[in-house]
Amino acid sequence: MPLAVTHVLLTIIVVDIWRDYFTKHKRYVTMHTLFLAGVGGLLPDLDVPFNIAANWMGMTLPKLLQHGGITHTPFFALLFFIPGYLLWKKRKHRMAMYFYVVSFGILFHIFLDWFLGGGSYEGIMWLFPFSLQGFKVHLLLLVGGGNIPSALDAVILLFWLWHEEMKHKITDFI
Numbered sequence: 001m002p003l004a005v006t007h008v009l010l011t012i013i014v015v016d017i018w019r020d021y022f023t024k025h026k027r028y029v030t031m032h033t034l035f036l037a038g039v040g041g042l043l044p045d046l047d048v049p050f051n052i053a054a055n056w057m058g059m060t061l062p063k064l065l066q067h068g069g070i071t072h073t074p075f076f077a078l079l080f081f082i083p084g085y086l087l088w089k090k091r092k093h094r095m096a097m098y099f100y101v102v103s104f105g106i107l108f109h110i111f112l113d114w115f116l117g118g119g120s121y122e123g124i125m126w127l128f129p130f131s132l133q134g135f136k137v138h139l140l141l142l143v144g145g146g147n148i149p150s151a152l153d154a155v156i157l158l159f160w161l162w163h164e165e166m167k168h169k170i171t172d173f174i
């Protein structure tokens with residue numbers, strides 16, 4: 001249930017903080033990398049428009065292609081991680097980083113859906129393709145959902161604005 005803004009911004013914030021304070025590969029992380037991290041953070045929900053389009057055409061998709069299906073599994077993230085790893089080995093570091101952050105964005109998305117509530121009712125299939133068992137905490141649904149997702153959106157947006165403001169103030173001094 002986390003909304004699009006939460007998914008996109010939170011992924012960008014985490015990657016941005018990681019870039020600013022934790023990685024020694026900073027030069028491989030460009031503005032494009034941050035953009036793609038945001039895209040990756042929303043990518044699993046591609047199954048939503050996909051299903052709407054299918055419904056328009058009068059089709060019902062198999063369960064794995066429905067919302068919260070295969071795009072909400074670590075397996076889907078792995079599909080981006082592997083090319084990233086191969087590119088990194090070939091010393092195409094910037095390109096590899098694009099795939100890594102998309103892969104991270106997907107994992108982070110399904111973590112949020114698992115923890116806060118999102119994807120399919122049954123939960124996240126962490127073990128796919130070995131098992132179709134779903135797992136969930138769905139914290140927001142437990143505490144009664146309501147306006148929390150929108151509030152979360154607002155808080156994250158403000159936090160991000162504040163972080164950007166602080167960062168630029170700091171760089172002004174350097």
Ligand SMILES: [Zn+2]
Pocket residue numbers: 044045072109113118119
């Ligand atoms: Zn989702």
